[in-house]
Amino acid sequence: MKLKTASKLPALLTVVEAQPLTDLAEVELKGCYISDLLSDVLANAQPGVLWVTIQIHRNVLSVASMKDITAVLFTCGRKPEPAVIAEAAEKGIMLLSTPLTTYETAGKLWKAGLR
Amino acid sequence: MTQGVPAEKKKAAARVETKTNGHKRFKSAQARVAVAAHQPLIVPGTTIKTGNSEEPMPPAPAIEKTPSLGEKRQVSFAQMLVFELRVRDAMTSPPITATATDSLRSIQNLMQAHRISGVPILTEDVLVGIVSIEDIINALDEGHINDPVEKWMSRKIVTLRDHFSLVRAVAEFDRHGYGRFPVLDANNRLVGVITRGDITVCLMHQLERRAEEAVAKEAALAATRAADEKAHRVVFNTHVKSGDFESAGKLSQRIREVLRARGIAPDILRRAAIIAYEAETNIIIHSIGGRITTAIDSVKIRIRAVDGGPGIENVDLAMQEGWSTAGPLARELGFGAGMGLPNIKRCADEFSIQSELGGGTRLQAAVFLHKVETKL
Numbered sequence: 001m002k003l004k005t006a007s008k009l010p011a012l013l014t015v016v017e018a019q020p021l022t023d024l025a026e027v028e029l030k031g032c033y034i035s036d037l038l039s040d041v042l043a044n045a046q047p048g049v050l051w052v053t054i055q056i057h058r059n060v061l062s063v064a065s066m067k068d069i070t071a072v073l074f075t076c077g078r079k080p081e082p083a084v085i086a087e088a089a090e091k092g093i094m095l096l097s098t099p100l101t102t103y104e105t106a107g108k109l110w111k112a113g114l115r
Numbered sequence: 116m117t118q119g120v121p122a123e124k125k126k127a128a129a130r131v132e133t134k135t136n137g138h139k140r141f142k143s144a145q146a147r148v149a150v151a152a153h154q155p156l157i158v159p160g161t162t163i164k165t166g167n168s169e170e171p172m173p174p175a176p177a178i179e180k181t182p183s184l185g186e187k188r189q190v191s192f193a194q195m196l197v198f199e200l201r202v203r204d205a206m207t208s209p210p211i212t213a214t215a216t217d218s219l220r221s222i223q224n225l226m227q228a229h230r231i232s233g234v235p236i237l238t239e240d241v242l243v244g245i246v247s248i249e250d251i252i253n254a255l256d257e258g259h260i261n262d263p264v265e266k267w268m269s270r271k272i273v274t275l276r277d278h279f280s281l282v283r284a285v286a287e288f289d290r291h292g293y294g295r296f297p298v299l300d301a302n303n304r305l306v307g308v309i310t311r312g313d314i315t316v317c318l319m320h321q322l323e324r325r326a327e328e329a330v331a332k333e334a335a336l337a338a339t340r341a342a343d344e345k346a347h348r349v350v351f352n353t354h355v356k357s358g359d360f361e362s363a364g365k366l367s368q369r370i371r372e373v374l375r376a377r378g379i380a381p382d383i384l385r386r387a388a389i390i391a392y393e394a395e396t397n398i399i400i401h402s403i404g405g406r407i408t409t410a411i412d413s414v415k416i417r418i419r420a421v422d423g424g425p426g427i428e429n430v431d432l433a434m435q436e437g438w439s440t441a442g443p444l445a446r447e448l449g450f451g452a453g454m455g456l457p458n459i460k461r462c463a464d465e466f467s468i469q470s471e472l473g474g475g476t477r478l479q480a481a482v483f484l485h486k487v488e489t490k491l
């Protein structure tokens with residue numbers, strides 16, 4: 001029961017002290033992938049996951065939409081340009097930002113049950 | 116075509132006012148001298164004025180005489196044709212000829228046999244005169260039908276050149292009022308005879324031929340379109356600029372849209388998109404710019420990426436995962452993982468790459484659309 005709640009997107013917000021950059025839908029995450037290399041994400045990420053990265057460039061959206069990634073969480077308080085956020089909303093990709101480091105974020109998400 | 120007039124109708128025919136080339140009988144001594152000396156009085160259409168004169172373009176011919184020209188568009192097309200076509204395209208060739216020593220009776224038989232109304236007369240292959248049907252009627256009338264031709268033929272001959280345009284020929288018919296012109300080539304050799312009827316027939320044939328060509332072309336185009344449609348073939352060319360990270364991803368977006376609209380499985384769609392994206396970013400990061408051609412049909416999607424250089428020094432090394440020559444900017448943006456080419460190869464059902472340092476790189480990859488795989 002706890003697991004299921006933890007994999008739902010809005011609930012995870014509080015776990016990693018994240019702030020939503022786009023509208024968030026109540027959605028189940030299929031897992032998580034962490035990488036700052038776009039090709040690595042293209043090669044290894046599964047569809048429907050949460051992608052944690054410090055990359056805030058437009059190409060993150062290209063990769064995310066190609067891999068049908070549900071949401072992207074930017075760490076270290078990084079936020080993309082408003083134009084990128086607008087494009088994400090258009091593409092239906094949810095964006096979040098957390099002040100935590102990638103390591104802290106990973107630990108908290110794992111602990112909360114997102115596997 | 117002008118028809119020969121039967122002898123029985125000679126009187127009626129003789130009353131016809133139509134002026135024909137070579138009608139006037141030469142009875143003067145001067146003319147006979149000319150015959151004896153075999154001096155043809157050839158006056159080609161070109162030399163009626165001065166040798167180098169720029170003759171004003173003759174007025175547009177009376178095209179309403181040409182059949183089936185009801186529509187305005189066809190009329191202008193026929194007008195175009197008379198400027199384009201040459202006398203040699205319309206004339207009757209080789210011409211039916213006779214020699215100066217033949218009798219007028221034999222010319223009459225020739226006209227009846229070939230249904231023609233005028234015969235050029237040659238002496239040793241040189242045009243020396245012309246006999247029209249009216250000359251024959253007069254000969255029958257006056258009882259000299261058995262005389263040799265040279266005694267009665269017309270020597271004042273207006274000729275046309277075989278390279279004249281038909282519009283020029285029509286103007287000459289209007290100017291002289293003759294029923295026919297002998298046609299000479301550049302060497303003054305008689306190569307044919309042209310009548311107004313010949314021009315009409317030629318125009319009709321040309322119109323018919325071009326209409327058939329247009330229909331055939333239209334049919335071929337339709338067939339290509341139908342084949343493309345049947346194969347669901349779509350091709351697009353994408354120019355990729357060096358360093359243009361902002362545009363990266365647009366091509367793969369488009370590919371996904373096309374494939375999604377065709378109901379292609381998400382896995383296949385994703386592999387095709389990844390190939391396009393990696394190929395595109397490779398050109399952006401590593402080359403001076405290039406082009407990606409994407410062809411999608413019902414069987415497969417083929418992506419061909421060609422750049423202008425500088426080429427890959429060691430392709431085997433570039434194919435190894437983690438090996439990258441990307442610069443700091445690209446790496447900062449999350450590129451340069453050294454996974455681009457391996458990713459493409461992993462996603463492709465067919466893959467090839469050729470590159471040489473100092474030249475360009477040519478990459479080709481294909482994904483079969485019918486095969487469902489879960490590679491990625």
